[in-house]
Amino acid sequence: MQDARKAQTTKSARTPRGERAPTSDAAAPASPAASVRRSPSAARRRRADAAESEIAGIRITSARRVIDADSGTRKLELVRYYERAARWILPHLRARPVSLVRAPRGLSGEMFFQRHSGRVPLPGLTEHEGLDPGHPALLTIDTQRALVSAAQMDVIELHTWNASVDDIERPDRVVFDLDPDPALGWDRMIEAAQRTRALLAELGLESFCKTSGGKGLHIVVPLAPEAGWDDAKAFARAAAQHLASVWPTQITATMGPEHRKKKIFVDYLRNARGASTAVAYGVRARPGMGVSVPIGWDELEATTGGAHWTLATIDARLAQIEHADPWAAYGRVRQTVTAELTIGLETGGK
Numbered sequence: 001m002q003d004a005r006k007a008q009t010t011k012s013a014r015t016p017r018g019e020r021a022p023t024s025d026a027a028a029p030a031s032p033a034a035s036v037r038r039s040p041s042a043a044r045r046r047r048a049d050a051a052e053s054e055i056a057g058i059r060i061t062s063a064r065r066v067i068d069a070d071s072g073t074r075k076l077e078l079v080r081y082y083e084r085a086a087r088w089i090l091p092h093l094r095a096r097p098v099s100l101v102r103a104p105r106g107l108s109g110e111m112f113f114q115r116h117s118g119r120v121p122l123p124g125l126t127e128h129e130g131l132d133p134g135h136p137a138l139l140t141i142d143t144q145r146a147l148v149s150a151a152q153m154d155v156i157e158l159h160t161w162n163a164s165v166d167d168i169e170r171p172d173r174v175v176f177d178l179d180p181d182p183a184l185g186w187d188r189m190i191e192a193a194q195r196t197r198a199l200l201a202e203l204g205l206e207s208f209c210k211t212s213g214g215k216g217l218h219i220v221v222p223l224a225p226e227a228g229w230d231d232a233k234a235f236a237r238a239a240a241q242h243l244a245s246v247w248p249t250q251i252t253a254t255m256g257p258e259h260r261k262k263k264i265f266v267d268y269l270r271n272a273r274g275a276s277t278a279v280a281y282g283v284r285a286r287p288g289m290g291v292s293v294p295i296g297w298d299e300l301e302a303t304t305g306g307a308h309w310t311l312a313t314i315d316a317r318l319a320q321i322e323h324a325d326p327w328a329a330y331g332r333v334r335q336t337v338t339a340e341l342t343i344g345l346e347t348g349g350k
């Protein structure tokens with residue numbers, strides 16, 4: 001399974017940790033007498049610091065720590081982003097089991113991929129026992145406070161399941177993850193995404209596109225939760241294999257760089273029970289801090305890559321989305337995948 005992929009461990013000895021006590025702390029009084037003398041302004045400063053680092057009721061520690069040396073992003077900026085983007089992210093997070101990519105030392109340190117509750121609880125997150133047999137509780141992030149709390153606990157990336165905890169055996173979406181051979185031009189990716197959309201439309205399925213925040217695109221097909229995991233995955237596999245059979249020079253449905261040479265890999269494996277995909281509006285733990293951003297199909301041609309938007313440019317995009325949400329119709333779509341649809345793809349695609 002995709003999620004068995006090993007956690008990234010990119011420890012770098014030469015990169016400074018970037019964690020420094022706030023300069024105001026360095027000026028802390030040395031003696032009790034000095035303390036008394038300076039207390040009014042010191043207290044004011046401390047209050048100002050506390051106000052700055054208390055967000056959505058969560059105390060933010062190491063707020064000034066640089067988490068990405070590339071962009072100079074500090075922890076506080078990430079936390080603040082999750083605070084203000086909560087209204088856009090939460091509809092995609094709420095009630096969905098979430099996997100977390102935690103980077104306690106920033107991108108230059110070791111990162112942890114966490115799929116279940118751990119020894120130390122994450123304040124604000126909801127635990128769901130028994131949904132993943134043989135494992136600790138699954139987690140959901142259902143409130144702005146939980147989202148900020150996760151960021152305080154060094155979570156950078158959020159990956160969600162394709163089902164909600166209320167109906168865990170019946171996925172409510174299928175995801176196609178389009179990964180390019182790095183040597184390919186982005187225009188080929190745009191074309192592959194358009195072809196995927198066209199196939200789905202032929203099958204009567206509306207789909208939605210987002211940048212991954214990394215190298216590629218994610219195409220999401222919302223579903224009414226009716227089919228089970230096996231049927232949803234069989235459909236996704238049949239659709240990906242159909243695309244590969246119709247455009248064998250451009251698209252592959254087989255994992256591994258040797259199959260992907262000069263091609264786009266349409267990955268359907270994210271549709272298994274327990275697999276997850278980076279959430280819409282979530283930040284990626286990669287240099288430059290890309291953000292996964294929903295786009296309208298008519299906007300695809302103007303994109304330049306999977307990390308078209310980053311933490312540095314996301315606010316202007318959120319302002320646009322405020323006027324015209326490219327996924328406005330997402331919640332209104334009622335559609336299902338059936339065994340007949342899958343069989344039709346399997347027999348018609350050859």
Ligand code: ATP
Binds near residue numbers: 178
């Ligand atoms: P890109 O566009 O660059 O391919 P992506 O979001 O599509 O970005 P990855 O970040 O490579 O792809 O994630 C691939 C899949 O593996 C996701 O489904 C994710 O939930 C899962 N995953 C990511 N990191 C880990 C990890 N350290 N351990 C286990 N699974 C992981």
Ligand code: MN
Binds near residue numbers: 179
């Ligand atoms: Mn991908």
